[in-house]
Amino acid sequence: MTTIRTVDPGRVTGKTRDIFDAVLRRETKVFGATTVSNIWRCQGHVADYLEANWERSRVLMQRGRFTPLQRELVATAVSVANACTY
Amino acid sequence: MAAVKRLGVDEVGVTELMAVTEHARAMSTKAAALLLECLDDEGGLVAAVAGEAGDETVRALLAEVRAVVPPAMGRRDVAALWRILARNPHYLRSTWRKEQVVMRDGALTARDKRRTALGVAMSVRGRYMIEYHAAVLREAGDGEADLLEILGVVDHYTTLNTLSEGMQIESDIVPPA
Secondary structure (H helix, E strand, C coil), rough: CCCCCCCHHHHHHHHHHHHHHCCCCCCCCHHHHCCCCCCHHHHCHHHHHHHHHHHHHHHHCCCCCCHHHHHHHHHHHHCCCCHCCC | CCCHCCCCHHHHHHHHHHHHHHHHHHHHHHHHHCHHHHHHCCCCCCCCCCCCCCCHHHHHHHHHHHHHHHHHHHHHHHHHHHHHHCCCHHHHHHHHHHHHHHCCCCCCCCHHHHHHHHHHHCCCHHHHHHHHHHHHHHCCCCCHHHHHHHHHHHHHHHHHHHHHCCCCCCCCCCCCC
16 A cells, blocks of 8 residues: 655656656656656655666666666566565 | 566566576575585585485486586586485485476576576575576676676666565556556
């Protein structure tokens, strides 16, 4: 159950909006997403933190030698090992 | 899980991925429980069977392991973990057969499975199996950049897993219709 309100992408401005737009472009391209996912929305309360994690996501999940699927296989396995259901 | 399905992995692929995940986790648990601290460690909680010792069944099984594991890892002898399991031939046989089934080419390639297993070992901080999987990957041609790329995914998902649990968000990543 969600106990912490996530940020509505339709009500943000400035840096948060720019990052949410970039997140949606990425998630639409890779997953066919139509809205910004909750894992990014929940970080939108602190723009600099959102920016820091988005920059790491770009560096670690979008650049390199592996395909998106190869990285996602590792990511899914790690999430299961960490008992994370998200 | 929904994310890999959206990237085109079907039920067979997902089952293979979960098989690698649980097998890699169980292998790391075994190595840690046996107090094997690094890949060269010979002095575990239970003594490893020496070279040609054991009954005929054990010798035959270890010969099978020896034909596959040292060449795959670029090393001279079978990792001690297998020789410790050889104290119980049934345990060695069932675990070795499972390793072969789980880690071979299927819907997912053996290389991608091994990289995934390394990610799991890193995530549970199992030094023995980190060294084991990394040795196999290096022998297959992976280099420093590849190993660091796997760590990067582990690192980033440690962040995201912690955050999603801590913020108690609901999953909104749905599989394709």
